[in-house]
Amino acid sequence: MPELDAAPTLDQVVTTARGDLAWTLSEAARARMQQGREVVERALASGAVVYGVTTGFGKFARVRIEPDAVRELQRNLLLSHAIGVGPPFATEVVRAMMLLRAASLARGYSGVRPLVVERLLALLAAGAHPVVPSQGSVGASGDLAPLAHMALPLIGEGEVELAGEVLSGAEALARLGLEPLVLEAKEGLALVNGTQAMSAVLVLLSHDARILARTADVAAAMSVEALKASHRPYGVWVTRLRPHPGAEAVAANLRRLLAGSEIAASHADCDKVQDAYSLRAVPQVHGASRDALAYLERALEVEVASVTDNPLVVPETGEVISAGNFHGQPLALPADAVAVALAELANIAERRVEQMLNPALSGLPAFLAERGGLHSGLMISQYTAASLVSENKVLAHPASVDSIPTSANQEDHVSMGTTAARQARQIYENALWVLAIELASAAQALDFHRPLEPGRGVRAAYARIRAEVPHLDRDRYLKPELSRLRELIRSGELLRVVEAEVGPLE
Known part of the structure; x- marks a missing residue:
């Protein structure tokens, strides 16, 4: 059982969210937290005016709270702020949220007792997971509504999913043999003032999107072979002369995936001069999306190791500082960038599907049907891809540019970072389907080139796909097959098979 001391890595957050990894609070973290708590206690004893400790919240910052009401203030904060709506976050998101909030508090700059993090x-x-509605955060002052729902069970309120059953917070605590916490000054505010809802969504998305992006390179390589496209645009000199990191990585992947291609050798002397952009510019387009993913990952590495509370409690100086670390803008911008990046991976994949299904472009049978007319082949799969990429274009509208003031204009600029994260996640889900359609189309197209073999990496991908989805010789119900291909992408299974053949992709 790892100790929560320094910030968890992004991979540890994913493992905790999707498994049963449990944490304990380290002695060093406990000592740091106690030092921060002493700063709060001294402020209370001195009668100092401290936001959220001896005052109300937001517009009520000028309302003084009497010492005998500070516990009631913290309880009221959680109850009043838990007004999220919409479908609940997935369990994995809630687990990540809990770990990330605990990690931020454990840094010792929030002024809460170790008991709060331990609980x-x-x-x-x-495995007791608060039910957290997914809508209602404006991303500053942090994810107030989602985190309030996350924190309610600590005081015996709200709802908890435990062993597949949804219970009241009080009943869940009773089953676990735990007493509800009575929150002390600052503790309710510390629980809700942070970016951990958007961070949780984005950490999981970042992990999944890295797999999707590399698998998109595999799908593109399959389409290149299916369409007998040139491999020359992926040569070393091309990206050396325009060395964006993502483009260089994608080009290197394509060279590895396409190596040893009999198909390429078969059309070495053809009269085609250039291929369509969706084939020729794969390194530049996929690579730009990779660079956006790297932007998000860098932001998350900083965020997971940060204190996003307000006010900040600084044991080193004894100060209590009202500031803006709760503001979600450092994540909202990269979340929007990744939403666009994932939408573009789906956009260009859909164009490659059209290239393969359109006989005027491919030189292959229309819609890759064996007997077109009687059979429609993969005709409607392109319709579905077109629908999904169109939906993505709406979802990719940047949420971070839309700030609506809250709390009577006290909080006059907000990030909408959680909306950006949720939109990016939905685009990812749609992109999985589009790539599944591209894989199905490319595998079908490759069948028409047999006995010629594609490059080694493409060959490995084709074999794994054909283990799930047989050649389409006549029309049949395709949705279950596309679902299986989608899961091959999502789980990383297809990528693992390919990498076992050609080595790790970049």
Whole structure:
């Protein structure tokens, strides 16, 4: 069982979210937290005016709270702020949210008792997951509504999913043999003032999108072979003369995937001068999406190791500082960038599907049907891809440019970072389907080139796809087959098979 001391890595967050990894609070973290708590206690004893400790919240920052009401203030904060709506976040998102909030508090700059973090970790270890609605955050002052729902079970309120059953917070605690916490000054505010809802969505998305992006290179390589496109645009000199990191990585992947191609050798002397952009510019388009993913990953590495509370409690100086670390803009911008990046991976994949299904472009049978007319082949799969990429274009509208003031204009600029994260996630889900359609189309097209073999990496991908989806010799129900291909992408299974043949892709 790892100790929560330094920030967890992004991979540890994913493992915790999707498994049963449990954490304990380290002694060093406990000592740091105690030092921060002492700063809060001194401020209370001195009668100092401290936001959220001896005052109300937001527009009520000028309302003084009497010492005998500070516990009630913290409880009221959680109850009043838990007004999220919409479908609940997936369990994996809630687990990531709990770990990330615990990690931020454990840094010792939020002024809460170690007991608060220990209780969060206890719920996480027990598989007791607060029910957290996914809508209602404006991303500053942090993810107030989602985090309030996450925190309610600590005080015996809200709802908890435990062993497949949704219980009241009080009943869940009773089953676990835990007493509800009575929150002390600052603790309710510390639980809700942060970016952990958007961070949780984005950490999981970042992990999944890295797999999707490399698999998109595999799908593109299959389409290149299916359409007998030139391999020359992926040569070393091309990206050396325009060395964006993502483009260089994608070009290297394509060279590895296409190596040893009999198909390429078969059309070495053809009269085609140039291929369509969706084939010729794969390194430049896929690579730009890779660079956007790297932008998000760098931002998340900083965020996971950060303190996003307000006010900040600084034991080193004894200060309590009201500032803006809760603001989600550092994540909202890369989330929007990744939404666009994933939409573009789907866009160009759909164009390659059209290239393969259109006989005027491919030189292959129309819609890759064996007997066109009687059979429609993969005709409607392109319709579905077109629908999904059109939906993505709407979802890719940047949420971060739309700030609506809240709290009577006290909070006059907000990030909408959680909306950006949720939109990016939905685009990812749509992109999985589009890539599944491209894989199905490319495998079908490759069948028409047999006995010529594609490059080694493409050959490995083709074999794994054909283990799930046989050649389409007549019309049949295709949705279950596309679902299986989608899962091959999502799980990373297809990528693992290809990498076992050609080595790790970049």
